[in-house]
Amino acid sequence: MSTEALQWFKSTYSSDEGGECLxxxxxxxxxxxxxxKNPxxxxxxxxxxxxxxxxFLATA
Structure with a gap:
């Protein structure tokens, strides 16, 4: 599947201050x-x- 066809959303674990967003x-x-930053x-x-x-989320 092409990553272009996916529905991307910002992770709730990302901050609103920028710089560390998934x-x-x-x-x-x-x-x-x-x-x-590189979508x-x-x-x-x-x-x-x-x-x-x-x-991974269980350890975050």
Whole structure:
């Protein structure tokens, strides 16, 4: 799936002060994560499973 077709939203763990913002998009089997400062199609993204994302959030 193209990251362009995903519905991206700012993570609730990101601050409103800028500089440390993540954007997240979900599909049934994948959580897509990217830096909001580089949201272009060519920017890097990280894909993890929903269980890995839940484990990450549990430690945050």
């Amino acid at each position: 954007e997240v998009a979900t599909t049934p089997h994948t959580i897509h994560i990217r830096d909001s 272009a199609e060519t920017g890097p993204t990280l894909q993890v499973t929903p269980s890995a994302w839940a484990a």
